[in-house]
Each structure stands twice: as C-alpha cells, then as structure tokens.
Amino acid sequence: MTCAEFERTSAFLDGELDAHASVEAERHIAGCQECQAFAASAAALSDALRAPTMRHHAPPALRGRILAEITRAAAPSPARPRPRATFLWGALSGAGATSLAAAALLVALIPPSASTLAVGLVDDHVRALDRGALVAVRSSDHHKVKPWLASHAPLSPPVTNFAAQGFPLLGARVDKVRGRPMAVLAYAQGAHEIDLYVWPAEGPAPPPSAERHGFHERAWTRGDLRFAAISDVSPDALTQFVGLVQQAGE
C-alpha cells in the first residue's frame, strides 16, 4: 500500500474510529482506488471466513457448559449490583455504537464481492430445486421463452434449445441473487437440471470455476452480459453445455 491514509482506512474497516474520523475515512475511500481495493479484499476475506466450511459446532456438552455459565453470569448478584450491565451499556452508547454504525454503513457501501455472488448463485439454484420451481414459464420454444423474459427480466438474453445435443430447454424464470435481478434459463441433462443465469455485466464477476455442496459453477462474460451455469451434472457435461451456449451466442 502506498496511500498515506492506509492506516486510517484500516482502522475504519476494523471499526476503531469515532464518528468524525469515520466520516473523513469514508470520504477518502470513496475517492481512493487503492483503499477501495483494500476494502474489497477485506470483504472477500470476510466472505471466506463466513463460509460454512469455516464453521464448527460446539459439542453438546461444551454448549451446555457455556449456556449455564451465561445464565449464571446474567443472574442478579446482591453483592455487586449489575456492574457488567452498566459497563456494557456505556460501551454500546459511546464509541462502540459509533464503530458498529460505521461498520454497518461500510457493508452497505461495498458491493457484494465476487465470492459472495458465486455462493448466492448456488444457493439460489438449490432453493429453486427444493421448491420444485425451476421455471415460471415452461416451454422448450425460444419463441415463447424469449418474449416472456423480455417482459419480466431487465435484459433479453439469447435463448437456444440444445435438445439435439442432449440438453433440452425446460423454460425460464427471473430470480434476484444478492439484490441483482437475473434471467434464469433452465435446462435438463437426463435426470439433472442446469440453471443458466444471465445478467448485465456490472459489478463483480464470479470466479470462472467453483464448486460448492457438490454443485459445479462455470461463469464467463460476453459483451455486456455475464453468464453462470450451475448444476450437479458431471464437470465434463457442464463444460460441454457451456461450450454449446458460448458457440450459440457467436
């Protein structure tokens, strides 16, 4: 980092600044590419740390002991009248609350990172499978699917049926992923489903290839559109499907 304000930016991201310094730090970050990049990488790291693989559940015995300790500590003690509650209130009403507010504001300012988007896409695909609601318009005819998307989605993506190549078009839906409305084309391969997400190429691009909960994800950008294909088909089958979609758009 070469930015002279780097230390203040770092302190701001850690919630260590008071209200006045936070406002100044925010103003600086808004105009400094270096500090924006640092804030984005901090957000990506935070995403990685929040990943389910990083979460570990306490064994029931430990959980029980901690809960008992919390209950005991929360009970009023006649010897010492609520010193902890007073301290906690003081911390929350003073600098602590300012830091919390600053951190919350920054989270609102930083767009969802690439990894957050990739996770959101897989989660959306799994939710659609769970609900059995893969398509809002059920048709393999692009003359029917394309106009439906044009009137329901913020974009009109290319629509091709790949039934002859083993990937019949099932239909389409529109879903919001991390706040972005996306056109979703649903395809089948045997008993498996493939969701093809298409959205305007703004903001972060998901990584070109990712795996999550046994689902494979391939993403790419063409012109002013981003694409992501998500499925539990074999990686080879998904690569073949992506090849077909990319050729069809040329």
Ligand SMILES: [Zn+2]
């Ligand atoms: Zn800076």
